[in-house]
Amino acid sequence: MAKGGAEGGAKGMARGVPKSVPKSMADxxxxxxxxxxxxxxxxxxxxxxxxxxxxxAALADPVRLRLLSIVASRSEVCSCDLEGPLGRSQPTxxxxxxxxxDAGLLIGERRGRWTWWRLAPDRLAELRRLLGARPPD
Amino acid sequence: MAKGGAEGGAKGMARGVPKSVPKSMADxxxxxxxxxxxxxxxxxxxxxxxxxxxxxAALADPVRLRLLSIVASRSEVCSCDLEGPLGRSQPTxxxxxxxxxDAGLLIGERRGRWTWWRLAPDRLAELRRLLGARPPD
DNA sequence: TCAATATATCGATAATGCTCGATGCATGCC
DNA sequence: GGCATGCATCGAGCATTATCGATATATTGA
Numbered sequence: 001m002a003k004g005g006a007e008g009g010a011k012g013m014a015r016g017v018p019k020s021v022p023k024s025m026a027d028x029x030x031x032x033x034x035x036x037x038x039x040x041x042x043x044x045x046x047x048x049x050x051x052x053x054x055x056x057a058a059l060a061d062p063v064r065l066r067l068l069s070i071v072a073s074r075s076e077v078c079s080c081d082l083e084g085p086l087g088r089s090q091p092t093x094x095x096x097x098x099x100x101x102d103a104g105l106l107i108g109e110r111r112g113r114w115t116w117w118r119l120a121p122d123r124l125a126e127l128r129r130l131l132g133a134r135p136p137d
Numbered sequence: 138m139a140k141g142g143a144e145g146g147a148k149g150m151a152r153g154v155p156k157s158v159p160k161s162m163a164d165x166x167x168x169x170x171x172x173x174x175x176x177x178x179x180x181x182x183x184x185x186x187x188x189x190x191x192x193x194a195a196l197a198d199p200v201r202l203r204l205l206s207i208v209a210s211r212s213e214v215c216s217c218d219l220e221g222p223l224g225r226s227q228p229t230x231x232x233x234x235x236x237x238x239d240a241g242l243l244i245g246e247r248r249g250r251w252t253w254w255r256l257a258p259d260r261l262a263e264l265r266r267l268l269g270a271r272p273p274d
Numbered sequence: 275t276c277a278a279t280a281t282a283t284c285g286a287t288a289a290t291g292c293t294c295g296a297t298g299c300a301t302g303c304c
Numbered sequence: 305g306g307c308a309t310g311c312a313t314c315g316a317g318c319a320t321t322a323t324c325g326a327t328a329t330a331t332t333g334a
Contacts (some may be wrong), residue, residue, distance in 0.1 A: 005281055039202065040209040040261070043222070049199035049206075056197035061322080062186035065176065065193075069186075072177040080280065085180070089324055096322090113280045113331050124177070128265045198292080216311065226294055229280050231312055233292090250310045276334085284327070298313070301305075304306085 032084070040132040052130055058103035063088060066103065071117050078114045107121050177269040189267055192260070195240035201224060201233050205256070213255045251264065 036048040044052070059065060063086055070085055071077045082093050097117060100106040104123045109116050129135065173185040181189070196202060200223055207222055208214045218232050234254060237243035240261045245255050266272070 005292090028169050028292085039206050040256075042206065044203045044205070044206040046199065046323080049202040052202055053197050053199045053299075056202075057191055057321095060193035060197040062183065062190045063322085065186040065189055066181045066183070069176050069179065069181040073180050083314055088322095091283080099321095110246050110281090111329095115281065119177075124269050128268050128270050129266070131265050132261050132269055133265050194291095200292085217309095227311070228295080228313080229293055235312080236291095247301095247311090252311065260303095277332100278328080278334100281328100285328080286324100286325095287323085288321100289323100290319105291316085292319080296314080297315095299311085301309080301311105301323080303308085 019063075036130060038130055038132050048050055052127075055103045055105070058099050058105060060128075061096070061099075061128065063092075064100055067096055068100060068119070072119050076116050076118045078116055080114065153199055162247075170216055173267060175269050189264075190242045192242070192264055195236050195242060198236075200229075200232070202231055204230075205237065208243065209256050213253050216252045216254065256262050 036052065039052075059068070067082060067086060070082065074096070079093060079097065080089075082097075083090055086093060086096075088096075097106060097108065097115075101117075103110055105120055106117050107120050109118075158270065171190065174181070176189075196205070202222060204219060207219065216227075216230060219234075223230060223233075225233075234245065234252075235242060236246055238254075240242055242257055243254050244257050246255075
């Protein structure tokens with residue numbers, strides 16, 4: 001009985017996506033997450049809790065929080081403009097953008113040699129709702 | 138240069154608290170967290186990001202999310218009533234309640250042999266604000 | 275075609291975290 | 305006092321993750 005025993009598959013289904021775009025930018029979780037009840041409304045089921053925990057885990061890192069806030073402040077940011085402010089190496093920054101993209105929080109678009117990142121606004125709002133925010137928010 | 142290099146001390150200062158109450162129930166983070174700007178307002182500083190990540194990390198676990206939702210649904214729950222629904226051993230449940238209490242999300246009160254847990258409502262609202270919810274929320 | 279650039283991936287390492295059995299500690303009851 | 309109970313802590317095992325150097329891939333420009 002290990003942690004998170006009931007995790008559905010949400011990988012390896014990037015279809016209709018240009019080959020140049022990394023998988024991490026394409027595969028959404030698509031797990032009915034946006035229909036789950038709020039945390040304070042009713043006891044969470046195991047599946048809902050796992051889905052929610054996955055997004056929270058993507059946010060539970062200081063580097064990724066700062067990365068997200070930088071993207072939010074400029075509406076669109078190139079990967080190469082993140083290494084400096086974050087104080088991390090290029091592979092590490094790439095790793096963090098991938099984690100955020102896999103969680104559906106960040107959307108990447110390849111333009112030439114550069115990858116431009118922007119927020120997926122619905123995702124944060126949905127998370128706030130799951131944390132007990134009122135519907136209209 | 139490890140992760141979270143700039144973490145202020147927020148432990149070992151449980152004063153004026155009955156000896157029978159575990160430290161985890163008493164020490165608040167008390168790090169000006171409630172004054173930080175929202176994630177989407179401006180780039181987060183390292184300290185703010187670390188504080189926020191700590192609370193998010195406390196939530197980024199399926200067992201703890203379900204624990205929190207159980208407490209929220211009943212307004213007050215005894216530790217002994219959590220092992221069953223969570224499917225975890227007593228030490229594990231105790232570990233998770235401690236993590237949530239250290240993050241300021243849960244408040245525990247010892248009554249006789251039992252410990253009763255309830256939500257710290259302000260904390261979730263504050264987290265929602267940091268995630269971009271509008272002030273009134 | 276070739277060099278330069280931007281990014282993704284690989285492999286390794288160190289740190290962190292979840293879990294549980296064993297144990298310690300405090301409380302209540304007899 | 306003696307025993308049972310509820311919870312916290314300890315220690316170990318195992319999995320996950322953050323990080324970076326090295327390398328691979330893709331795009332641009334000459």
